[in-house]
Structures are given as structure tokens and as C-alpha cells.
Amino acid sequence: MIEALNLSRVANAVASMGIMRRAYTEAKAYANNRKAFGKQLTDFPMVRETLSTMGAIQEIGLSTMFMVIKLMDKVMGGKQRASFKEQILFRLYVAIMKKETAEQAIHFAHDAIEMHGGNGYIEDFVTPRLLRDAQVLTVWEGTANILGLEVIRLISKYQAEELFINDMTKRLQTAKKESPLDEKIIHFVKQGIDQLKTEINQWKVLNPDLQTYYSKRLSDKMTRILTSVIAVEETVTHEERQVAVAEVFFHHSWNDKGINDQPAPLKHFSKIVEY
Numbered sequence: 001m002i003e004a005l006n007l008s009r010v011a012n013a014v015a016s017m018g019i020m021r022r023a024y025t026e027a028k029a030y031a032n033n034r035k036a037f038g039k040q041l042t043d044f045p046m047v048r049e050t051l052s053t054m055g056a057i058q059e060i061g062l063s064t065m066f067m068v069i070k071l072m073d074k075v076m077g078g079k080q081r082a083s084f085k086e087q088i089l090f091r092l093y094v095a096i097m098k099k100e101t102a103e104q105a106i107h108f109a110h111d112a113i114e115m116h117g118g119n120g121y122i123e124d125f126v127t128p129r130l131l132r133d134a135q136v137l138t139v140w141e142g143t144a145n146i147l148g149l150e151v152i153r154l155i156s157k158y159q160a161e162e163l164f165i166n167d168m169t170k171r172l173q174t175a176k177k178e179s180p181l182d183e184k185i186i187h188f189v190k191q192g193i194d195q196l197k198t199e200i201n202q203w204k205v206l207n208p209d210l211q212t213y214y215s216k217r218l219s220d221k222m223t224r225i226l227t228s229v230i231a232v233e234e235t236v237t238h239e240e241r242q243v244a245v246a247e248v249f250f251h252h253s254w255n256d257k258g259i260n261d262q263p264a265p266l267k268h269f270s271k272i273v274e275y
């Protein structure tokens with residue numbers, strides 16, 4: 001049953017990525033063609049932020065899913081035998097990424113509707129259908145709560161958190177050596193891993209009912225760490241655009257943002273969106 005579910009959850013995540021990509025493409029096309037208050041929508045900084053951020057999130061999400069699919073090939077009947085650690089990590093990645101991509105598909109459909117203004121709400125445009133289709137992806141193949149339970153089952157039964165933390169720490173250290181990203185940016189992930197360790201230790205002494213209460217929080221923290229490690233890994237080629245994508249992704253996921261005169265989504269708009 002778990003095997004069948006993991007396969008269909010991967011398919012669900014790929015479908016979610018498809019909706020994210022379509023929503024991004026529709027939002028971009030509309031913003032490029034619509035004028036309001038005498039300007040092109042893409043001239044407004046807030047519109048630029050939305051599009052840059054959508055671009056970065058969907059690219060990092062896609063790279064993460066390809067990593068999971070590669071692991072799936074190994075775990076499910078590939079020629080190579082998957083280790084026990086790989087089997088557990090696969091189950092963990094499927095659970096957290098199914099939740100993340102399905103929820104992102106809804107956010108993306110919402111952002112695409114908003115980009116279209118009133119037109120986004122009416123059926124002459126594809127956007128209402130994107131939102132409707134996205135909404136089922138969070139429900140079938142396991143709701144967020146059920147996926148949260150899978151995460152804590154993997155922790156309780158197989159110490160999946162140790163495998164995850166070791167894997168993430170190692171991959172981050174390796175990628176960091178080659179990555180041109182600012183040390184301060186990468187430090188956010190290191191801090192995130194330390195915080196996860198602390199929280200899981202506190203969580204372990206809770207009663208089982210209360211443990212379930214925190215399952216989605218743990219899942220979301222793991223997702224943020226996993227996708228961020230992938231974002232850093234993607235920059236080791238030093239390709240300018242990948243660095244821009246990672247900086248916008250980190251700006252969205254970790255920075256408290258503050259106020260400055262060159263926020264990443266505006267700085268990298270052309271590299272990401274007009275590519």
C-alpha cells in the first residue's frame with residue numbers, strides 16, 4: 001500500500017508542479033500584455049516581486065522533484081539496489097514534497113488569479129480552473145494531516161530525522177565549497193538544521209497526541225531545508241541565472257527581508273522572468 005501511495009504521491013507532486021508552471025506562465029503572459037494606470041504591469045515593483053518569486057519557487061521545486069524521482073527510480077525496481085537509508089529518505093521526501101507542491105499549486109493559482117485582477121476570476125480565462133484543479137491535489141493521495149502523520153511515523157519508527165539531518169548537513173557542506181552564494185545566505189540553512197534538531201528533541205518527549213499536533217510544523221521545516229539545500233547545490237555551476245534564482249528563493253524563504261534599496265526579487269527580475 002505504501003509503495004503504491006508513494007508512486008501516486010510523486011505523480012501528484014508532478015501534477016502540482018505542472019499547475020505551478022502553468023499559473024506562472026499565465027501570470028507572466030498577462031502581466032506582459034496588460035497596461036494599468038498608464039504602465040505595463042511588469043513595470044510595477046510589486047508585480048515584479050510576485051513574478052520573480054513564482055519563478056524561483058517553481059524552479060527550485062522542480063529540481064527537488066527531479067532529485068526525488070531519481071531516488072524513486074533507485075528505490076522502486078531500478079537496477080541498482082537502494083540502501084535502507086535511501087528507502088526511508090525517499091518515503092520522507094515524498095511525504096513532505098507532496099504536501100509542499102500541492103499547497104504551492106494553490107498559492108500559485110491564487111497568485112495567477114490576482115495578477116489577472118477581475119479577469120482572473122471569470123471562466124473566460126484558465127485561472128479559475130487552475131485553482132479548482134489545484135485544490136484536489138492537497139486532498140487525494142493523503143491530506144496534509146495524513147502526510148504529517150507519515151513524517152512522524154518515519155521519525156518514531158526509523159529515526160528518519162537523523163538520516164535527514166546527516167544527509168542535509170553533508171550535502172550543504174559539499175555544495176558550500178563550490179557555491180558563489182554569500183556565506184550569510186547559506187548560514188540560514190545551517191541555522192535551520194540546528195533549530196530542527198533542537199525542536200525534534202523537544203518533540204520526542206511529548207505525548208503521542210501532542211506529537212501529531214506538531215507533525216506539519218516539522219514537515220514544513222524539513223521542506224524548507226531540503227529545497228534550500230537543492231537551491232545551493234544548483235549554484236555550484238556558478239551560472240549567473242541559477243545564483244539569481246537561489247538568492248530570490250532564499251529571500252522568500254528565510255530572510256526577515258528588512259528594508260533595503262535592492263531587494264533580490266527586483267534585482268534579479270530580468271534574469272529570472274525575462275529569460
Ligand SMILES: Cc1cc2nc3c(=O)[nH]c(=O)nc-3n(C[C@H](O)[C@H](O)[C@H](O)COP(=O)(O)OP(=O)(O)OC[C@H]3O[C@@H](n4cnc5c(N)ncnc54)[C@H](O)[C@@H]3O)c2cc1C
Nearest residue numbers: 135136137138139140141142143144145146147148149212
Ligand atoms: C475527485 C476525487 C477522486 C478520488 N479518487 C480516488 C480514487 O480513484 N481511488 C481512491 O482510493 N480514492 C480516491 N479519492 C479519495 C481520496 O483519496 C480521499 O478523499 C482522501 O484520501 C481523503 O480521505 P477522506 O475523504 O476519507 O477524508 P477523511 O479521512 O474523512 O478526512 C477528513 C479530514 O480529517 C482529517 N483527518 C483524518 N484523519 C486524521 C487523523 N488521523 N489525524 C488528523 N486529521 C485527520 C483529514 O486531514 C481531512 O482534513 C478521491 C477523492 C476525490 C476528491
